[in-house]
Amino acid sequence: MNYQEIINRIFEEVKQMPDKGKVASYIPALAEVPDSKLGISVCMNSGEEFSVGDADEKFSIQSISKVFTLTLAMKMHADEIWKRVGREPSGNSFDSLVQLEYESGIPRNPFINAGALVITDSIFEGVGKTKKNLLQFIRSLSGNSNIYFDEEVADSEKQTGHRNRAVASFLKSYGNFVNSPDDVLDVYFHQCSIEMSCNDLSRAFLFLANSGIQPQSNTEIVNKRQAKRINALMLTCGTYNAVGDFAYYVGLPAKSGVGGGIVAVIPKLLSITAWSPGLNEQGNSLLASKVLELFTTYTGNSVF
């Protein structure tokens, strides 16, 4: 079977599963997405692409955006960034403040909310400019100039974002936050609201499967060591409190978002995105997790 046949088969299998998880309901714009949506997209370092289902439909990338901002921060600050944020699994909820207090304002890793806020603070150059830079970076990574913020989602996030506001002020109280919390949160709520399709995401993540070099353009996005670092962080910290189970069932570096997308990378080979809006208890897409699990099973391509 070639990859197209494999993802077709997976699509059919997963599509008919009765339990589709629970669509995130904390903001209306997410709650309204039908749980029947399912898309799969594979991009290979070689240039080949395969997709099935709703792979061209845009959805809210949410926490997947943390990989883009981390990449920008590593480009901008190199290893200096690790003075402000750790690189280890947290063992706590993604929005917990407990560990942050015990560890004096240094978040455990860039994928828990506190760490992601520090990262966004570190690339902040004014609200407008930072938002523009970020969008430009993602457009260039995905080769799609048609990528935008969803202002309605950004606005809803802002309305309900008290916990993130608490985290930002808490970081500031420890001196680990340079700019105005409100300004950085403005960018942060926008980055989470970015809309991309499975195809966009697979293309945008391909540099991580190719040692930091975007194969489409032969451009170095980050160096080889940095690409390895990001992949290692995704595997150990990329899927909330389900990192251990995800490593077992899927066995790939991956980043998930509450919009239902999960992007994974098979180093030296390909990137793959699956999207289905229903979430499991840990906040990862139930069906997208299943898609990725079956993909590593059918291709025999997990890292373990």
Add this chain to the structure above:
Amino acid sequence: MNYQEIINRIFEEVKQMPDKGKVASYIPALAEVPDSKLGISVCMNSGEEFSVGDADEKFSIQSISKVFTLTLAMKMHADEIWKRVGREPSGNSFDSLVQLEYESGIPRNPFINAGALVITDSIFEGVGKTKKNLLQFIRSLSGNSNIYFDEEVADSEKQTGHRNRAVASFLKSYGNFVNSPDDVLDVYFHQCSIEMSCNDLSRAFLFLANSGIQPQSNTEIVNKRQAKRINALMLTCGTYNAVGDFAYYVGLPAKSGVGGGIVAVIPKLLSITAWSPGLNEQGNSLLASKVLELFTTYTGNSVF
């Protein structure tokens, strides 16, 4: 010896102690207060008053204000208030968020910052009106119409108040905060900035020594049960993380503030305020603690 002789003697003893503690330095207006200041004031239920030293000089009451807002909240909401805040010692730092997270947004008591913010939120009726009500209440308690906010202090608190901002947003994320964090914090930073003298404070706290009835005016401020509640809370939670030692050395219900003031109550008899700006490691005034300790020693009047 009568009370005047006793406080004179204590004043002389304490005045010459070489270690005066460390004046709070997180905002300029506090840092500038000379550590040589020392005032003592005693007000008796009987109407007699005694004072010595800088007892008429105003200082920043800071956390002592939490007793006034709590009193207002108890008048306004009676026992309903205890649905939003606990009544037990926290065992943690006054500005910790750890316990708040483990206990889902219900602060342990009204004297840690989180609890005090809930209390201020509960009496909030608009920034201007709440500030006006509070000032009026304190003026009437102390019989001094000349009590004001120190706008410079309030402004400094606001500049450096990231931790309190974090706490307010955190409470809001748990649904235990009704109004806008910024608005309530505006009131909160103002209440901490109120300037009162030892004499003002002793007069204002006298109702707690008199079962809830202000002896000066024979007015019931709170009922007997509520007065007992406030005294019990002061003894078990009123002096930050030094409650146990304070109970031992002083043995009176008391509330301290980082401005260096401490007000204590001997139920059925008197209220006493001591002020000296230098703090000990727990954040209580070093010399004011000593004054109160000697007062209970010389009068034999501790509760233990």
Add this chain to the structure above:
Amino acid sequence: MNYQEIINRIFEEVKQMPDKGKVASYIPALAEVPDSKLGISVCMNSGEEFSVGDADEKFSIQSISKVFTLTLAMKMHADEIWKRVGREPSGNSFDSLVQLEYESGIPRNPFINAGALVITDSIFEGVGKTKKNLLQFIRSLSGNSNIYFDEEVADSEKQTGHRNRAVASFLKSYGNFVNSPDDVLDVYFHQCSIEMSCNDLSRAFLFLANSGIQPQSNTEIVNKRQAKRINALMLTCGTYNAVGDFAYYVGLPAKSGVGGGIVAVIPKLLSITAWSPGLNEQGNSLLASKVLELFTTYTGNSVF
């Protein structure tokens, strides 16, 4: 009304309350005690004694024993003991290990289990000798040579005492435990099993109402400062996680045990013990708490 009339009235009122709490059931010997038991005993510094109900019936004193071992440790080590144990409320469950880990093996106070185990370790001079010394001390305090360990209770505690065993080994891992955990636990389980009546306990605690001097014999048990320290510790840490509410409802220094006994002290006046085996949610006797609350209400003698 004199004290006898007061406690008679309280006895009648409390006796008929329908909710008697829940008798401790983790060991059979405690579970078997009928919840209808109720005793009250008052001993005055003046020598007068009053009692009603089952005031002469022995029950398991459990955690009340922590006051006796603390007193022995203070006699033996004076202020040195505070290097090994703190003096502040813990804000955590009496058997929690969390705080102990964060604070590197120094228990918060002598009344949580970890602190009590350090105290027993500090007075340890061999299993047999320590047990004998303790019994002798308590017999002499209560003037009753007929006080014994309940070996069945001690044995049951040992069978179910895994948590205490964990605490002792944990303390040892921090170097804050001198002797063999098993040996000290043997003493500890025995001290908890001691059987005393309300009358025994009131007599034994009277030195704490009399500035450290046993009025019956005019013997100094501890000095005045130490008696004040113990009373302050009882008020701030003596009733598990209900210290704040207990201070409010009762307003006296007191120590409770899961056997249903509570001993309280009115400094300079009297000691009072109430016993009823049914516990409230915090682990304090429901009816004994009520007895003490009514006693301070009817006599107007609370410290607040």
Add this chain to the structure above:
Amino acid sequence: MNYQEIINRIFEEVKQMPDKGKVASYIPALAEVPDSKLGISVCMNSGEEFSVGDADEKFSIQSISKVFTLTLAMKMHADEIWKRVGREPSGNSFDSLVQLEYESGIPRNPFINAGALVITDSIFEGVGKTKKNLLQFIRSLSGNSNIYFDEEVADSEKQTGHRNRAVASFLKSYGNFVNSPDDVLDVYFHQCSIEMSCNDLSRAFLFLANSGIQPQSNTEIVNKRQAKRINALMLTCGTYNAVGDFAYYVGLPAKSGVGGGIVAVIPKLLSITAWSPGLNEQGNSLLASKVLELFTTYTGNSVF
């Protein structure tokens, strides 16, 4: 370069590094091992073996033994074992009790001490029999009948093992410990004391590189899913609090021990063991980590 040349080159490079880390000193038998020791051993699924330096010298495997007991437990209990222990990174120190208390006695994963103790408890069939079974299992995995406990090490561990004793009793207090803590600890201290060489360990771990089947004998040790599970657990939890950095620098599933050994697996290809007794701050061998990092660099064989 073939593998022999690669490990020779790495050996030369690492051998001369001036900083050799700090040899574990909590027990004499470990403290005495010279920090100049360095061994590397590679075993391939194909049957080829390569080694250099002290690859035949036995050392104390310590926590590496947790992989063997986990394997036995998975064989014995299949997925039932996951009712008693989790599969996620802990984010806390390997010997912390805090998380255990918050999560009611269910350890986060089988490689922190609490989890390892539960695992040993789960395979316990009497001290003698369990020790015998374990030794037999390891001998058969490594094809070396000459593997023994180091009784001196086991005895020292027992002398200093208060923390582990605390953990076992704590687990027992939550009902997550079936047998006598002392008996299980006896086995546990022995399993940690097992002496094996790099060659022994590489051979013993080869089934994890070969989907659960020992290539030497073509025997299924665990099924394919279980092998994947163990590898995933090693990558996400196998190297104490350095999991994130280890994933980045080395990028292989691995398990370390304070004796200075680290065994890693390249799925579908080989197992590799490096040994050098000096540890880094996280408790992993400094030079063995370096060896593995260089190995993945020179062979290009990391999972990322």
